[in-house]
Amino acid sequence: MQKEYYSTSEISNLLNLSVRHVRRLVTKKEKEIKNKYLIHKDKNGDWRIHELLTSHFTPKNILKSKYYAFSFDPISSYSEDELHEIMKYIMNSSHEFVSEINYVIHQKNKNQLNHVHMYLKSSNRNKFISTVREALGEISYKQNAIFDLDGWKGYMNKDNNNNITTLTN
Numbered sequence: 001m002q003k004e005y006y007s008t009s010e011i012s013n014l015l016n017l018s019v020r021h022v023r024r025l026v027t028k029k030e031k032e033i034k035n036k037y038l039i040h041k042d043k044n045g046d047w048r049i050h051e052l053l054t055s056h057f058t059p060k061n062i063l064k065s066k067y068y069a070f071s072f073d074p075i076s077s078y079s080e081d082e083l084h085e086i087m088k089y090i091m092n093s094s095h096e097f098v099s100e101i102n103y104v105i106h107q108k109n110k111n112q113l114n115h116v117h118m119y120l121k122s123s124n125r126n127k128f129i130s131t132v133r134e135a136l137g138e139i140s141y142k143q144n145a146i147f148d149l150d151g152w153k154g155y156m157n158k159d160n161n162n163n164i165t166t167l168t169n
Contacts, residue, residue, distance in 0.1 A: 005048040011057055023047070025057055067102075067119040069152055072132060072141040077113055080105050084165070086135050087116070091167040094131045097124040101167045104156040117156045119146055 003010075008026060012019045026047050030039050038050040049057075078086065083105050091101055103118035122128045125143060133139060146152050156164060 002051060005050055008047050011049060015057055029056055066121055067146050067149060068143060069119050069146050070143045071117045072139045073115040074136050075138045080114060083114055090131055090135050094128055095169045097127050098122045099169055102164050104164055119152055
């Protein structure tokens with residue numbers, strides 16, 4: 001038997017959202033919805049949300065991957081072997097907050113310098129960037145969330161001869 005009305009904590013558990021986020025959405029939805037029987041406060045001051053409105057609380061942007069993309073260009077010229085050693089150093093130095101690094105070393109067509117594309121699991125992106133800067137000095141980098149991991153892997157293997165190297169703790 002399904003309930004007719006849910007509390008904010010029940011919706012939070014049902015949709016795997018924080019209670020605070022659900023309460024924020026409820027106050028926003030209360031202003032948008034004209035029918036006060038669908039969303040209202042009970043006599044105890046707790047929100048009651050009709051089961052018809054639960055679809056309004058489902059997350060719109062679901063991050064499908066725990067990985068994020070990171071690419072960097074060292075300012076200096078490094079060989080592939082040197083970059084592999086540097087990546088091992090970065091992994092060993094960041095073992096507290098990085099659990100996995102998957103990377104490929106490419107040579108740029110424009111200036112023939114090597115650069116690195118990767119996807120990684122990290123609990124602290126800023127510390128990771130600091131570790132990369134510590135290992136390489138000055139770098140140019142870009143980081144993004146990954147919504148299509150297979151597409152990013154395809155881009156990393158664009159030359160069809162690059163194997164993705166995986167480093168784990």
